[in-house]
Amino acid sequence: MTEQRLDGHLNEEYILQVEDLWVSYQAERGTVKAVCGVSFNLRAGETLAFIGESGCGKTTLGLTFIRLLPATARVERGRIWYSRGTEAVDVLAMHEQELRHFRWRECAMIFQGAQNAFNPVLRIWDQVLDTARAHGETDKKKIRQRMEELFQLVQLEPRRVLRAYPHQLSGGMRQRVLIALGLLLNPSLVILDEPTTALDILTQRSVIDVLRGLKERLQFSLILISHDLSLAAELADRVATMYAGKIVELASVWDIYYRPHHPYTVGLIRAVPTLSGDRGRLISIPGSPPDLINPPTGCPFHPRCPYTTERCQEEEPPLQAVSPTHHVACWHWEKVIAEGGERMLTKAEA
Amino acid sequence: METVSLSLKRTWRLLTYNKMGFLGLLGVLFFILMSFVGPYVVPLDTQTKVDKIYQPPSMEFWLGTDSEGRDIFSQIVHGGKDVLMVAFLAGFISTAIAVILGSLSALAGGWVDNAIMALADIVLTIPQFPLLAVLAGLVKFNNITLLAVILGVLSWPSLTRAIRAQVLSLREREFVEAARALDLGTRHIILREIMPNMMSYIAINLIFAMTSAIYAQVGLVFLGLVPFSGQNWGVMLSLAWTRGAIFYKDSIWYIMSPVAAIALFQLALVSLSRLLEEIFNPRLRTSV
Amino acid sequence: MSTVTLAREGLTRLSPGAWLRRLARNYVLRRFLVALAKIYVVVTLTFFIVRLMPTNPIEAYINELIDQYGFTYQEARDQAAALFGLDLDTPLWQQYLQYMGQLIRGDLGTSYRSKGTPVSAMIAKFLPWTLFSVGVSLLISFTLGILLGMVMAYRRESLLDHVLSALASILTAIPNYLVGMMILVFLGVQWKVFPITQMRGAMSPGMKPGFTWEFIKDIFYHATLPIMTYVLTTVGSWMLAMKSSTISTLGEDYVMVAKARGLPERRIVTAYVGRNASLPLFTQLAISIGFVVGGSALIEFIFVYQGIGQLLLNSINYRDYPVMQGVFLVITVAVILANFLADFVYSWLDPRIRIQ
Numbered sequence: 001m002t003e004q005r006l007d008g009h010l011n012e013e014y015i016l017q018v019e020d021l022w023v024s025y026q027a028e029r030g031t032v033k034a035v036c037g038v039s040f041n042l043r044a045g046e047t048l049a050f051i052g053e054s055g056c057g058k059t060t061l062g063l064t065f066i067r068l069l070p071a072t073a074r075v076e077r078g079r080i081w082y083s084r085g086t087e088a089v090d091v092l093a094m095h096e097q098e099l100r101h102f103r104w105r106e107c108a109m110i111f112q113g114a115q116n117a118f119n120p121v122l123r124i125w126d127q128v129l130d131t132a133r134a135h136g137e138t139d140k141k142k143i144r145q146r147m148e149e150l151f152q153l154v155q156l157e158p159r160r161v162l163r164a165y166p167h168q169l170s171g172g173m174r175q176r177v178l179i180a181l182g183l184l185l186n187p188s189l190v191i192l193d194e195p196t197t198a199l200d201i202l203t204q205r206s207v208i209d210v211l212r213g214l215k216e217r218l219q220f221s222l223i224l225i226s227h228d229l230s231l232a233a234e235l236a237d238r239v240a241t242m243y244a245g246k247i248v249e250l251a252s253v254w255d256i257y258y259r260p261h262h263p264y265t266v267g268l269i270r271a272v273p274t275l276s277g278d279r280g281r282l283i284s285i286p287g288s289p290p291d292l293i294n295p296p297t298g299c300p301f302h303p304r305c306p307y308t309t310e311r312c313q314e315e316e317p318p319l320q321a322v323s324p325t326h327h328v329a330c331w332h333w334e335k336v337i338a339e340g341g342e343r344m345l346t347k348a349e350a
Numbered sequence: 351m352e353t354v355s356l357s358l359k360r361t362w363r364l365l366t367y368n369k370m371g372f373l374g375l376l377g378v379l380f381f382i383l384m385s386f387v388g389p390y391v392v393p394l395d396t397q398t399k400v401d402k403i404y405q406p407p408s409m410e411f412w413l414g415t416d417s418e419g420r421d422i423f424s425q426i427v428h429g430g431k432d433v434l435m436v437a438f439l440a441g442f443i444s445t446a447i448a449v450i451l452g453s454l455s456a457l458a459g460g461w462v463d464n465a466i467m468a469l470a471d472i473v474l475t476i477p478q479f480p481l482l483a484v485l486a487g488l489v490k491f492n493n494i495t496l497l498a499v500i501l502g503v504l505s506w507p508s509l510t511r512a513i514r515a516q517v518l519s520l521r522e523r524e525f526v527e528a529a530r531a532l533d534l535g536t537r538h539i540i541l542r543e544i545m546p547n548m549m550s551y552i553a554i555n556l557i558f559a560m561t562s563a564i565y566a567q568v569g570l571v572f573l574g575l576v577p578f579s580g581q582n583w584g585v586m587l588s589l590a591w592t593r594g595a596i597f598y599k600d601s602i603w604y605i606m607s608p609v610a611a612i613a614l615f616q617l618a619l620v621s622l623s624r625l626l627e628e629i630f631n632p633r634l635r636t637s638v
Numbered sequence: 639m640s641t642v643t644l645a646r647e648g649l650t651r652l653s654p655g656a657w658l659r660r661l662a663r664n665y666v667l668r669r670f671l672v673a674l675a676k677i678y679v680v681v682t683l684t685f686f687i688v689r690l691m692p693t694n695p696i697e698a699y700i701n702e703l704i705d706q707y708g709f710t711y712q713e714a715r716d717q718a719a720a721l722f723g724l725d726l727d728t729p730l731w732q733q734y735l736q737y738m739g740q741l742i743r744g745d746l747g748t749s750y751r752s753k754g755t756p757v758s759a760m761i762a763k764f765l766p767w768t769l770f771s772v773g774v775s776l777l778i779s780f781t782l783g784i785l786l787g788m789v790m791a792y793r794r795e796s797l798l799d800h801v802l803s804a805l806a807s808i809l810t811a812i813p814n815y816l817v818g819m820m821i822l823v824f825l826g827v828q829w830k831v832f833p834i835t836q837m838r839g840a841m842s843p844g845m846k847p848g849f850t851w852e853f854i855k856d857i858f859y860h861a862t863l864p865i866m867t868y869v870l871t872t873v874g875s876w877m878l879a880m881k882s883s884t885i886s887t888l889g890e891d892y893v894m895v896a897k898a899r900g901l902p903e904r905r906i907v908t909a910y911v912g913r914n915a916s917l918p919l920f921t922q923l924a925i926s927i928g929f930v931v932g933g934s935a936l937i938e939f940i941f942v943y944q945g946i947g948q949l950l951l952n953s954i955n956y957r958d959y960p961v962m963q964g965v966f967l968v969i970t971v972a973v974i975l976a977n978f979l980a981d982f983v984y985s986w987l988d989p990r991i992r993i994q
Binding site: 475476477478481486569599620621 | 820823936959966970
Binding site for chain 3: 066068100101102103104105108109111115116117118119120121122123130131134135165167168178181
């Protein structure tokens, strides 16, 4: 369990408190366990990044927060407490109308692949207006003013973009339009799902810069979902590593990058080339991502892990605090830290 | 043996997956059997029986009798052959034209492609039924082969476009590239490499061409624009209509029998095409 | 680039050549030119085919005059030339130019059966009824098909979906004139729901055309059965097409994002799902228009409705060649123009076509 348990009472420090969340999909072959007992807290103004390979459940997690899971998915259990001023509400218990209000005004989710995020037959301005009207804002002048400010922040030319149809904008422009639109209603929580995939390097760079700038200027909490570790490193305060639908490590960004305790995190970090280049060799994690229909017994990472012992195959390690700011779910984290994760490297090379 | 029974089982499951489509298959088989074998079993009733005009269905007359007391069922059995023949022939001709022009268009490219596509566009634009009606006014369609040829010649464009698009995409695939590299000739490429990959399109469009041929054919005969004689569902319809069979309670079987025969055959064909679509395009199936 | 800036730049900087190229990229203009080209080709083809037929109608008419009325060849020929508005002594290409010139002036020749009546006047009398009945039917069936198709997509795999799907498949499969006949036999004669003899014709005798409630009620009354037939036989294909289009649109990212943006369901269904899902149907509208107008001869015959199809049929039965040719041309041109209209509406609904 992460940090302190909630025990039902509200902790005003947190904007979002997720308790023991389980989500599964019905597939032809069986039940896909996409999210298995995830718990964490998000402080107001904080940025938390979820990293992991594709298919580890991080996008499902994001969709669960705004209740946009596909029809085949089911939230098996758990609570998602969202703090609205002095009261906390369970997102999973919201009614249709309340949920509609919660989406975008309180929690905006900016999707991956914003290429098709906009209705192709409506001008950007009409879609902005749609969004504002849906939340009771009818003053066109005010909306326009706010949108122009935001476009300036994301380095877009407001007049041109507002008048354009989506297909007249480039992929990077559309991504930034979506980010700006996400901030239109001053949400207190923003979820960014792979904001830079499908963009070229230069555009990625500018989107990252835009996001950093926005975070400095505007007050919102951010959940960043990405497989791109450099993006997480630049934006996040804390990082959670996900594997097989579980958080396997949760720590401050500095700890994750310089003192990773979980072998999987070590692998992820080493799979990314660094520009300075001298800090070790580039590896890829051996083996394939776990089967979420029949997950391995014990620790889900054990079939790919060089530190595996008998205990790992039988007993699942809980997410335990190894310091006030560092949590890890591994029986052998001490060994990992002592060796600097060296075995991950040698196994990959072998 | 094992594999044969297994694949038979699989085929059976595929065929019966879509209930309506399976019924369609059975329906098409039934009509073919009835129209081509039926006439040898059921003799045509040509005898006028003044005392048996417009009889309701009975053990003796399964579908009742017509305005001259003749058995309607025997007429239905004998009236299918022409309709089916025209449909098959027209479907076959239009498919052949479409396959040739479509592949030619895609493989030759350039002005040939442009010309064929422009022609397809024009033929597709002209409303078919008025054209056929006008042609029927200028030329006497007194045999079914001529009618079938004309119907076939008018209904190739949509399949041609589909085939052209398919060939264009197949052309880039490896096995066709290899055949081209071996210089096996356009005919070989079309017949051996491309055609087998396009059976689904062809089968479905063949059925489509057949249904539109039946539509036009029966329509023309019904309006009296094509002076067919003898046993034919369209002729029956036309006769029943001109003899005022729609106006009496007892004559309803006379007019509705050919209506039902044509409608059911069309329905069976369309259902069969849906079944084929699902068999050839597994993405449409939810599961097998 | 937005169009406005493009246009402004165009005014100041572009050379005439670039202007032409820009114009050539305009979708609506391009479709219009295609429509004109099609009309030209059809008109030309008709001219030559009619004259190159084994039984050339002009020759046939000349022979008929000689055989039946004892005309001399020269008299018959002059009569035929006058009737078809042709000078048969000039070479074919001059005849062609003459024919084209007459067409442009709206002159389609005169009827052979009702002597002296211009074909264009006859068409003007019959065509409006077909345009009215077919137009209203397509509007009803297209709208109904889109609505029901969306319902089927939103409630897919439900009992309602299965029933509607089966119904749609059956209705699309049966030829429209058979459906018309069944309506006539069952609803008209057997169960007497509709007084069919009273409903014949395009309007009641003695009715004065005009924008009066009486007149509008009357023409709808008389068109009820043709409209019903057209709608029943076309709605199924719209339903099935809209269902599959809606299902694929529902999987689009922008629908998901619209939900995430908290838009009201009504707005998502109409402007996000409905509008995008209906776009592919507009391309099918063209084919449907041709088919329905083409089949109108059969439906108008069955219900004794005085539309262009009925005129075509009469002219064929009486071998009234000028009327036949004129009606055929007008039907084809009407279909081509209707296609253009469908293209126009399509481009208006889809900016990706309009602005490239």
